[in-house]
Amino acid sequence: MPAIEAVDVSRTYQLDGVSVEALRGVSLTVQQGDYVALVGPSGSGKSTLMHLLGGLDRPTGGRLVIGGRDVSALSPPEMATLRNETIGFVFQAFHLLPRTSAVENVALPLVYRGVPARQRRERAAAVLGRVGLGHRLDHRPNQMSGGEQQRVAIARALVTEPTVLLADEPTGNLDSVTGAAVLELLERLNAESGVALVMVTHDQEVAARARRRITMRDGVVVADSASDSPTTAAGTSDDDPADAHDRPLAVDQGRPATLVPAPSAEPRFASGRGPGHPPGGSGGAAGATGRLPHPPVGTGTHPPVGTGTHPPVGSGGNDS
Template sequence: MTVLEAIEVTKQYNMGEVTVEALQRVSFVVSKGEFVAVMGPSGSGKSTLLHLLGGLDEPSSGEIALAGHTITHLSDDEVTVVRRRKVGFIFQFYNLVPTLTAAENVGLPLLIDGQRIEKYREKIDNLLKMVGLGDRLDHKPDQMSGGQQQRVAIARAFVNDPEIVLADEPTGNLDSKSGTAILELLRKSAEDLGQTIVMVTHDPRAASYADRVVFLKDGRIVQTLSIESKSGASDDIRNIMRVMRELEL
């Protein structure tokens, strides 16, 4: 079952005299429970693609279908509801609210959706335990390291049981042990819970936890690679690095 689809998607940014072609006729289908990694050089359109897939921005042309809704035809309010209910985002900058504790930050999407937070206390605690922050529930962002804040943001992305998780460099600032724990969490959420994951990464080892890797260059998909191990095997990492070299990424 397809849960995420981009059809001939183009995105241009108009910067005064100059037009930047961030994405050029990108077509892309992701099935339920699939874990896809997106790689490519800086400026190749990875974050733009993630924003469009999540309905945070609109394509210049083409269509995006998200969890069975062709969002290109929905009103802003309708897109917001689909996004809130179906999508978890992990951004490069964690966007935590500085005055809230870790647990409150994780619960924020539920609060915004008008739900009673008390009902979810146990779930929030469990999510923070899963990202290794069971002893940091009441810490505010400025009392945590960058990596810990990032893990709060990861827990938050899962709080509404999203069908789709969109992650921009989720392991970028983590040491290798925490990074591996997060990659295993993403792998498990896809395999056991049928959640669909799209993860942007620079790291071949992170990408080797996905089912396949999509390579972007200059706003186009230039290659797709299937991953055998889906768990960081050195053969897969070598294959990813070979494709990166071949494509001069």
């Protein structure tokens, strides 16, 4: 099962009586364990697409399947649960609670799962250890550097052991050295834990390192270096039907997404690495059985899990 599947997805915003077609028929599949760089000029629809892929927003047209579930069939609380179980978000502006300790920021998404407080702290501390912040557990984000804050945000995104990590310009607020370290961390987590990584970037070097590049322009995908989704270029190259047949399996990088091993059978986090985890204790078993069927969403006191404060765009508007 692909992690996320979008088929001919569109998103039109209504702004002061004017329609803005931010996405105009996007089709793509995010495979388990994928590493995708999403590039394109400002305003091309990258953030809109990220919000849809992460279930923060819903398409106005087309079909979107996240973790095997068609989002059009889901109620707002079901969407929130799906996000909590499947998706981790990392934003350019971190979106941490500034006066709450790092470990509590990271543990927050587990509150919605009904994980007991002590386990929450243990799991959050273990993930902070994985991002190199085991010595900063009780520091507050407003006492931390930008690079440290982004690592806290990455830990918060990962504490729920999501299938997909969506990062919208995660290094955009960081200097180049710090940004490179954050990027290395994301790549390492993708390689080690098998979490699929979809990252918006303006950095061509970064994009070149990804296993797959998707290029957007004016609300459509104009290039996708993986050829696993034949509908990818729908609407942009339909004047050349031969193209679809001649397209090589792996356009570049020699690794078609269809050959990415399914990481779901592996532990997401090596249990030997983090302190305080019994073997397998951080694995799917605890997560699967410890989940509340309905997290207490819509209480108004907490943002959707793992997202910190809402992003500025399409912040789950259909959900509230």
